[in-house]
Amino acid sequence: MTAPPSTEPIIVARDVSRAFDGRTVVDGLSFDVDPREILGVIGPSGSGKTTTVRMLTGTLGRTSGSIRVLGEDPMRFSRRARGRIAYMPQLFSLYEDLSAQENVGFVAALYGIGPFKRRRLIRHALDVVDLTDARHRLARDLSGGMQRRLELACALVHSPDVLFIDEPTAGIDPLLRQAIWDELRTLKQEGRTLLVTTQYVTEAEYCDRVALIADGELVALDTPDELRKLVFGGDVLDVTAERAVDPDMIRQVSGITGVRQPGPRQLIVTTDDAASTTPQIIEALRQAGVGVSSLEEHQPTFDEVFTGLVEQRRAMRGQEARSATEREHAGVRGG
Amino acid sequence: MGDLAQGISHSLVRMASFTGKELREVVRRPGVLASLILGPFLVMFLFGLGYSGYRAPFATEIVVPAESDFSRTAEDYESLAPGRLEITQVGEDRDAAEQRLGDGDIDLLVIVPDSSAEELRAGNQTTIRVAWNQVDPVYDQLATLATSILVSSLNAEIIKRTAAAGITLAEGELGPEVRDISPEVIARPTTAETENVAPTAPQVLNFFGPAVFALVIQHLAITLTALSMVRERLSGQMDRFRVAPVTSMELLVGKYIAYAVLSLAVSAIVGVLLVGVLGVPLLGSVALLIGIVMLLTFASLGFGLLISLVADSERQAVQLSMLILLASVFFSGFVLPVTDFAEWMQYIAYGLPVTHGIAGLQELMLRGRVVDVWMLGVLLGIGVVLYVGSLLRLRRVLRTAD
Numbered sequence: 001m002t003a004p005p006s007t008e009p010i011i012v013a014r015d016v017s018r019a020f021d022g023r024t025v026v027d028g029l030s031f032d033v034d035p036r037e038i039l040g041v042i043g044p045s046g047s048g049k050t051t052t053v054r055m056l057t058g059t060l061g062r063t064s065g066s067i068r069v070l071g072e073d074p075m076r077f078s079r080r081a082r083g084r085i086a087y088m089p090q091l092f093s094l095y096e097d098l099s100a101q102e103n104v105g106f107v108a109a110l111y112g113i114g115p116f117k118r119r120r121l122i123r124h125a126l127d128v129v130d131l132t133d134a135r136h137r138l139a140r141d142l143s144g145g146m147q148r149r150l151e152l153a154c155a156l157v158h159s160p161d162v163l164f165i166d167e168p169t170a171g172i173d174p175l176l177r178q179a180i181w182d183e184l185r186t187l188k189q190e191g192r193t194l195l196v197t198t199q200y201v202t203e204a205e206y207c208d209r210v211a212l213i214a215d216g217e218l219v220a221l222d223t224p225d226e227l228r229k230l231v232f233g234g235d236v237l238d239v240t241a242e243r244a245v246d247p248d249m250i251r252q253v254s255g256i257t258g259v260r261q262p263g264p265r266q267l268i269v270t271t272d273d274a275a276s277t278t279p280q281i282i283e284a285l286r287q288a289g290v291g292v293s294s295l296e297e298h299q300p301t302f303d304e305v306f307t308g309l310v311e312q313r314r315a316m317r318g319q320e321a322r323s324a325t326e327r328e329h330a331g332v333r334g335g
Numbered sequence: 336m337g338d339l340a341q342g343i344s345h346s347l348v349r350m351a352s353f354t355g356k357e358l359r360e361v362v363r364r365p366g367v368l369a370s371l372i373l374g375p376f377l378v379m380f381l382f383g384l385g386y387s388g389y390r391a392p393f394a395t396e397i398v399v400p401a402e403s404d405f406s407r408t409a410e411d412y413e414s415l416a417p418g419r420l421e422i423t424q425v426g427e428d429r430d431a432a433e434q435r436l437g438d439g440d441i442d443l444l445v446i447v448p449d450s451s452a453e454e455l456r457a458g459n460q461t462t463i464r465v466a467w468n469q470v471d472p473v474y475d476q477l478a479t480l481a482t483s484i485l486v487s488s489l490n491a492e493i494i495k496r497t498a499a500a501g502i503t504l505a506e507g508e509l510g511p512e513v514r515d516i517s518p519e520v521i522a523r524p525t526t527a528e529t530e531n532v533a534p535t536a537p538q539v540l541n542f543f544g545p546a547v548f549a550l551v552i553q554h555l556a557i558t559l560t561a562l563s564m565v566r567e568r569l570s571g572q573m574d575r576f577r578v579a580p581v582t583s584m585e586l587l588v589g590k591y592i593a594y595a596v597l598s599l600a601v602s603a604i605v606g607v608l609l610v611g612v613l614g615v616p617l618l619g620s621v622a623l624l625i626g627i628v629m630l631l632t633f634a635s636l637g638f639g640l641l642i643s644l645v646a647d648s649e650r651q652a653v654q655l656s657m658l659i660l661l662a663s664v665f666f667s668g669f670v671l672p673v674t675d676f677a678e679w680m681q682y683i684a685y686g687l688p689v690t691h692g693i694a695g696l697q698e699l700m701l702r703g704r705v706v707d708v709w710m711l712g713v714l715l716g717i718g719v720v721l722y723v724g725s726l727l728r729l730r731r732v733l734r735t736a737d
Contacts, residue, residue, distance in 0.1 A: 059574040082580040093571035095356065097363040102356075109352030110579040112345025138363070164578075 008071075010035050010162055010193040011056060016065035018051050025051050027216045028065070033195055038188050040207030041197040042306070048216035049197040050090050053166045056195065057087045070162065083111055086160035090167045090197075092147045094154065096140035100131050103139055104153050111158035125153040128183060145176045152180065156187070163187065165196045169203065181206040201302040212309055219313050228300055231308035233257050235274035236298040239267040239281060242291040249288040253280045268298060349581055353589025354596070357563060361597060368601075392421040393442035393467075393481055398429045405447045412445070415488035419481040436468050443467050443478065445485065463489055535616050535701045544615035545700045546669045548605055549692030552628060553635040554660050555601055556594055560639025561652040563590065568732075569648070576733060583729040587722070591636055598632035599625070618703030627695045627705075630714040634688035637721020644728050663689045688717055 009032035018026040026048040033039045041049050054060035056067060058074030067074055072081045094103045104125050108118045126132045129149035134142060142150060148168060155163055165184070169177040177200070184194055185206060196207070204210040204224050212219040212227070220227055229235065234257055244264040251259060255277045258270040271277040274297050282292050300308075361368055397412050399405045406412070409422035423441055426432065436444045448461035465482045469475055535541055567573055576586060606624070609615045617624070638659060646652040664670060666684040673684045684690050691710040698705045705711065 054574070057574075057578050059577045079580040082578060085578060087575065087578040089571050089574055091571050093575060095360060097360045098356065102359060106352050106356050107575070107579075109348050109355075110576070110581050112348050112580065114344070114348055 007035065009033060010037075010070060011039075011195060012066075012068040013052075013056065014066045016052070016055060016067055017063045018048075018055060018060070019063045024063075025216050026055070026062075029211075029213075029216075029218050030065075031211055031218065031221050033193060035193050036188060036191050037208045038184060038194045038196060038206065040204050040210045041195065041213060042201055042204055042210055042302075043197075043199065043213035043219075045199055047213045049199075049213060050166055051216075052213070053087075053164050053195065053197055057085065057164050059087070083158070084161040086155040086158065086163045088151050088155040088163070088165045088168060090170065092139075092151060094139050094147070094150060097138060099136050099138055100126065100142065100146075100150050100153075101135040103150060104157050107154040108157045113158060121157050121159070125157040128156060129153045130179070145172050148172055149176075149180070152183070161192060163192060163194045163196075165194060167197050167199065169198060169200060177203070201306045204302045204305075212306060214310050214313065217313075219309050224302070227302075227305055227309070231305050231312070232270050232300065234270050234272050235277075236300060237269040237271060237274055237278065237281065237295060238298040239269055239285075239295050240293045241265045241267070241285060242293050245285065245288075245290050249290065250281050250284045253277060253284050255280070265293075345580075346582075346585055349585040350589040350592065353586055354593040357590055357593030358596065360563075361559065361593075390477065392419050393478065394423050394440075395420045395443040395445060396423050396432045396435060396441045397425040398432050398444065398446040399425060399427060400429075400447070400449050401427050403447055403449050412485075415492070416481055416484040419484065433466070436466060439468065442469070443481070447489070533701070534618060534703060540613055541615050541701060542697070543669075544609050544613060545696035546667075546693045548602075548609060549631060549689050549696050550660070550663060550667075550669065551605055552598055552602060552631050553638075553663060553687075553689040553692060554656070556598055556632050556635035557639040557642065557659055558653070558656045559597070560590065560594060560636050561642040561646065561656055562649060564640060564643030565646050565649055565652045568643070573732065581733075583726055583733050586733070587640075587726055587729060591633070591722075594636050594639075595629065595632055598628060602628045615700060617700050619699035619705070623699055623705065624696070627692065627699060627711065627714075630711055630718065631688055631692035631695075633718035634691075634714050634721065637718050637725060638688065640725035640729075641721055644725065644732070659687070663687055666690070668693050685713060686717070688714060691717075 011031075011033035013032075014030050016026060016029045017024060029048075029052060031039070041052060043049050051060065055062045056069060056074060058069075058077050061075060069077075070081050070084060072078060077085075095106070098106065101122055104122045105118055108121055113121060122135075123132070126135050129152050131146060131149055131153060134146060139147065139150060148170075152165070152168060155165065168180050168184070172180065181203065184196060188194055188208075204227070207224065209221065209223050210227060211221045220230060222230060242265070245261075245267060247259040247261050247267060250256065250267070250269065255272045256269055257272065260268040262268060269277075269281065278295060282295065285292055395412070397409075399407055407425050409425050412422050412425070413420055420443070424432075429446060432441075432444050432446075435441050444464075444466045446464040446466075448463060463486055465485065467475075467478045469478065567576075602625075606617075610617045639656075642652055642655045642659075646655055666673070666676065666680065667687050667690040668684070669689075673681055673690060676684060691714040694707055694710050695705055695714075698707065
């Protein structure tokens with residue numbers, strides 16, 4: 001009888017911070033990554049994504065906080081733990097004078113894989129990233145996209161359980177980005193755990209959960225759908241009427257938490273539950289003598305989600321700062 | 336037991352991966368290798384081909400005052416220091432001769448005294464003035480030597496003439512047997528017969544060939560290692576090594592093996608060219624030659640690693656490698672004997688692997704044996720110290736980035 005797969009988090013980060021020369025780059029990050037999950041770490045350039053990945057892989061020390069990966073502290077990984085991990089760095093760091101096949105072979109050998117077994121694994125890894133035909137070409141002769149795929153093949157060749165992938169799609173055309181994410185999803189289905197960073201907010205769609213990072217801080221951590229709700233306060237419906245409407249016509253419908261009117265015939269409605277509210281909105285408008293041309297659930301882009309979350313965060317920070325100043329002034333007057 | 340065997344097997348695979356990777360990278364850049372090996376060899380070849388070891392005689396002018404009893408024939412003076420002087424003119428105008436010396440038209444100016452024989456008989460010393468106009472220290476030394484020979488020969492000539500006159504006078508009082516002693520014997524009672532007992536003839540190419548050989552090996556090992564490690568650091572490969580189950584020892588041993596193989600291959604090529612093409616003798620055993628090359632490579636790799644750990648860029652690594660090459664040319668005995676330097680400087684010279692490499696290879700190739708065996712011990716010591724130092728430093732670097 002085989003033991004059931006572990007449900008313990010593979011990666012546990014608690015209040016992790018990193019400062020360089022007194023400047024905090026990562027500030028108090030806390031999150032878990034469960035087995036067979038893709039956690040997308042998304043944020044703009046310079047937000048601390050690579051620093052986070054490097055701390056998780058043990059290639060960079062942390063200033064404070066604790067990290068456990070596969071139950072071990074990355075600063076003191078055992079050989080066994082290292083053998084189960086793969087790291088794909090952000091920049092191309094392979095050997096330009098070696099062929100694609102030789103590069104993958106070199107990385108396989110770093111993991112102690114002997115020459116006979118290596119041959120099969122190299123072939124498989126190159127197959128997976130569709131580089132079999134280019135296996136004899138020197139790395140320096142490969143295009144930027146092929147080099148990223150070669151990096152991915154190197155990360156996959158020793159069949160790791162946990163993959164830390166830093167910006168796999170940076171500088172890659174949309175078609176290839178799609179292909180790389182397809183491959184990452186396949187790896188997840190095979191039972192691997194992935195932590196993938198990206199600066200393309202739209203790629204959040206491919207992740208099971210998303211950690212949004214800005215200025216080194218965790219802005220939000222949830223599934224893509226929940227993040228949308230978090231920003232807009234619930235499900236969002238896009239209603240187009242046959243003639244001009246007044247938002248007050250539907251405000252009394254239960255479950256509606258907000259109504260915006262971008263145009264005379266259009267309403268953007270935020271609701272706790274789109275499924276139960278939709279018939280009530282149609283009925284309310286009908287009773288007001290307005291027919292509905294279309295009503296569909298609005299899918300805000302992740303650019304909107306990210307922008308909304310960051311703005312919310314900044315507004316909250318501003319409010320906190322104002323409150324602190326007021327408390328200080330009150331203290332001075334009281335004292 | 337199974338785990339241990341597996342661990343060893345994995346370690347060997349990792350070491351071999353570094354060895355294979357390094358060799359492939361070098362082979363894929365044949366231009367670099369060629370310039371590193373063929374460059375110095377070509378320089379050495381041209382040096383041997385173009386340098387005869389013959390130094391042209393000094394263009395010399397002799398000023399003989401009008402009242403002087405000295406010869407006014409150029410050949411007489413040339414015969415005083417054979418091969419070292421080429422008499423351009425024998426004249427009386429001292430000012431004009433000094434002008435020509437100042438203008439660089441002549442190398443040496445010799446002004447002979449007015450009447451040396453009379454002064455000698457009167458018990459007075461006369462002075463021969465010799466002047467030259469050079470800033471080259473080697474030339475200065477050679478001119479001093481030529482002057483010494485010239486003055487010594489002139490003195491002998493003066494004594495010979497004086498003695499000839501004295502014999503004629505003494506013959507009346509001491510009898511005819513005095514006539515049997517020639518003035519030449521009185522002037523030069525002893526002569527020297529010279530012999531060089533070294534097993535090989537002192538030739539420029541023979542002497543400098545092994546030195547260039549040692550220099551090529553050191554330069555190759557230092558440059559390739561320094562560049563290789565700096566490149567690993569700058570490209571981000573160190574992060575890959577930090578994550579992978581690779582130890583600093585596996586990394587170092589893998590690279591050492593690669594460069595040892597490379598050095599041996601290069602040594603074989605350069606050795607064949609030296610002995611087979613240029614005709615430099617190899618009197619000692621090939622096994623010992625390989626041993627010296629291995630020790631020199633081992634110590635030089637340590638220097639390369641040291642550079643790679645302090646250099647911030649490939650450019651700096653190359654600059655530091657060139658600095659060591661320059662120091663090696665000046666202080667290793669390549670140009671000037673190590674013993675010519677101040678004692679404190681000699682310690683620095685002996686800290687360079689090539690100093691011991693040059694001495695060892697010259698002794699082995701030209702004398703057939705290594706007299707200063709302690710130098711090979713020092714070579715091993717330098718290698719071990721640098722290896723351990725690099726290992727400890729690399730272990731820290733691999734543990735985690737700062």
